[in-house]
Amino acid sequence: MITLIYRGIIAIVMSFTVWNLYTEKKIALQANAAIVLIPLLLRLLMIK
Amino acid sequence: MNKQIITASVCLLAALSVAGITGKNFMEVKKPDELRPGPGVTQTKMLSDYFPDIAGTNADSTVYVMEGEQPGGKMLVLGGTHANEPSGYLAAITFVESGKVEQGTVFVIPRTCNSGFTHNDPQEGSPQYYTIQTKGGPRQFRYGSRAANPLDQWPDPDVYVHAASGQRLSGSETRNINRTYPGRPDGTLTEKASYAVRQLIDTEGVNLTFDLHEASPEYPVINATVAHETAMSIASNGMFELQMAGIAMSLEPSPTNLHGLTHRELGDYTDTLPLLMETANASQGRLRGKTNADLVLTGKDKCYVKAQKLGFLYVPYDETGHPIEERVGRHLQGIYEYSKAYSAQYPESPIVYNGLPSYQELFLDADPSELGGTQLGKYLN
Numbered sequence: 001m002i003t004l005i006y007r008g009i010i011a012i013v014m015s016f017t018v019w020n021l022y023t024e025k026k027i028a029l030q031a032n033a034a035i036v037l038i039p040l041l042l043r044l045l046m047i048k
Numbered sequence: 049m050n051k052q053i054i055t056a057s058v059c060l061l062a063a064l065s066v067a068g069i070t071g072k073n074f075m076e077v078k079k080p081d082e083l084r085p086g087p088g089v090t091q092t093k094m095l096s097d098y099f100p101d102i103a104g105t106n107a108d109s110t111v112y113v114m115e116g117e118q119p120g121g122k123m124l125v126l127g128g129t130h131a132n133e134p135s136g137y138l139a140a141i142t143f144v145e146s147g148k149v150e151q152g153t154v155f156v157i158p159r160t161c162n163s164g165f166t167h168n169d170p171q172e173g174s175p176q177y178y179t180i181q182t183k184g185g186p187r188q189f190r191y192g193s194r195a196a197n198p199l200d201q202w203p204d205p206d207v208y209v210h211a212a213s214g215q216r217l218s219g220s221e222t223r224n225i226n227r228t229y230p231g232r233p234d235g236t237l238t239e240k241a242s243y244a245v246r247q248l249i250d251t252e253g254v255n256l257t258f259d260l261h262e263a264s265p266e267y268p269v270i271n272a273t274v275a276h277e278t279a280m281s282i283a284s285n286g287m288f289e290l291q292m293a294g295i296a297m298s299l300e301p302s303p304t305n306l307h308g309l310t311h312r313e314l315g316d317y318t319d320t321l322p323l324l325m326e327t328a329n330a331s332q333g334r335l336r337g338k339t340n341a342d343l344v345l346t347g348k349d350k351c352y353v354k355a356q357k358l359g360f361l362y363v364p365y366d367e368t369g370h371p372i373e374e375r376v377g378r379h380l381q382g383i384y385e386y387s388k389a390y391s392a393q394y395p396e397s398p399i400v401y402n403g404l405p406s407y408q409e410l411f412l413d414a415d416p417s418e419l420g421g422t423q424l425g426k427y428l429n
Contacts, residue, residue: 022056034059041067
């Protein structure tokens, strides 16, 4: 159960990060958001 | 489509590509190494056969059963308790691939903490694999972590309380299988794994248990055997033989107030005689230099040579390092001498096997240019 809640939190943070990626005007900050997505995705899928 | 959307999509695609490539790699390291059991293996079981709760989890592990033609005692060899201590893992594999039991039954678990092999310790720079040239060609073996994968068991508590004794340890030790014995059927995944080992010992009536480890060269308990008081007699007798074979080995009594380890809890909670052996592994040490597969196999490290000169180490250390043949050879010779001492002390249930290289064959008589994996590979299929 705790793992499902944890993954739910990650999914929410990911959705905010993707939203930030598409609303951010500076390309450096877009890249920053994209980099943040990598570990979030790997953890959401429980790969790493 | 405006420029902002295009650049965001490019960044997203790049991130997904990186996640895909790294994710594939992380998934691949979770696959167990291919073992090639020799004719000595008569049956293959799983740890979950003894405790079904761990079936389908990363705590489950293969148990190789090697039954002799004549009845005798029963022995368990635990390799891979800590997946960053390769000599224990490789000694167990060598047993499975080259050993042949004549009297009694030997159970071998090469990956006792299977989950520990599915990841590396963060910030250690450990190699994912090391390669050994064997009779069947080059083979990759996994270098893992001291503890189970946090993906398999989380979160770590701030303080780990050992259930059976109330002993308090650092929170991360909750994933160290050698701090969780005797285990609990309703505990954490790691406690369930140690409970499964205990169930195997009880169900099969294992007389003698070896837990194979490595230690940092700066750690005091090294090139040592730790014995429960019930195993001290055979350990003492075996020690004389090891000394005769040119193996400097210290004998340490299992501390009565240090809980969760095989040499304490398996002796207290089961009828087996537990022994734990340690060899010198620079790749897990704190003083090491460049960390790579070569260090794992040769033990050659300039930093440790310097540390030796400064008197910081508990083992001799020079430019020749501590090759894997020396370390695996110590384990195999130790198992041989202690099991021989057991058979002498309990002649009604002897354990006799052959086919394994001695310390002399594996290390002392080897061509120095073949140390570091090639010599050991001659005994792997």
